[in-house]
Amino acid sequence: MTTNGDRFWETTDLASLDEAQWEALCDGCARCCLQKLADADTGDVYYTDVACGLLDIATCRCTDYSRRRHRMPACIQLTPERVLSSPWLPATCAYRLRALGRPLPRWHHLISGNRNDVHASGASIRGKAVSMADPTDADLMARVIEMVQNDTGCRLFLPPPPSKGGRS
Ligand code: SF4
Ligand code: SF4
Numbered sequence: 368m369t370t371n372g373d374r375f376w377e378t379t380d381l382a383s384l385d386e387a388q389w390e391a392l393c394d395g396c397a398r399c400c401l402q403k404l405a406d407a408d409t410g411d412v413y414y415t416d417v418a419c420g421l422l423d424i425a426t427c428r429c430t431d432y433s434r435r436r437h438r439m440p441a442c443i444q445l446t447p448e449r450v451l452s453s454p455w456l457p458a459t460c461a462y463r464l465r466a467l468g469r470p471l472p473r474w475h476h477l478i479s480g481n482r483n484d485v486h487a488s489g490a491s492i493r494g495k496a497v498s499m500a501d502p503t504d505a506d507l508m509a510r511v512i513e514m515v516q517n518d519t520g521c522r523l524f525l526p527p528p529p530s531k532g533g534r535s
Pocket of ligand 2 (some may be wrong): 392393394396397399400445456457459460461462472508
């Protein structure tokens with residue numbers, strides 16, 4: 368497989384990507400690694416600014432990626448089939464964009480050639496997330512955020528109050 372130069376993400380549908388291509392498509396924003404609450408009645412998902420316990424919030428990298436499912440059973444393994452049935456994925460998630468036939472943003476490393484651009488653009492959670500040991504649902508309720516998403520990524524977090532929750 369080739370991940371550079373052939374713009375594989377435009378010519379190959381998600382289900383046909385090989386493992387290396389699939390991993391390369393991830394933009395490294397780590398927004399999906401923020402802890403979430405789900406409204407028990409509506410199913411609405413609320414993001415918090417509390418990072419998963421395995422996330423390095425400085426690098427936005429999982430610290431035990433190969434064993435993440437074992438270490439964090441709640442970590443959802445994204446698959447081509449799950450992308451469009453996971454409404455909690457950020458609007459700028461590269462998998463979501465490609466599943467919808469949309470282009471990758473300018474700051475995506477496959478476009479810009481620089482993995483730091485996801486951070487420089489404001490699209491990643493760097494500088495926006497906190498680490499918290501064993502947060503309770505009440506802790507998370509107090510940390511609910513709203514991602515303000517636009518063409519260049521999420522730039523602001525605003526706090527709307529959820530009604531009730533259960534961890535997601
Ligand atoms: S286990 Fe790793 S990949 Fe999964 S949510 Fe946590 S930091 Fe992200
Ligand atoms: S939101 Fe999508 S592109 Fe960003 S880190 Fe998560 S899986 Fe990767």
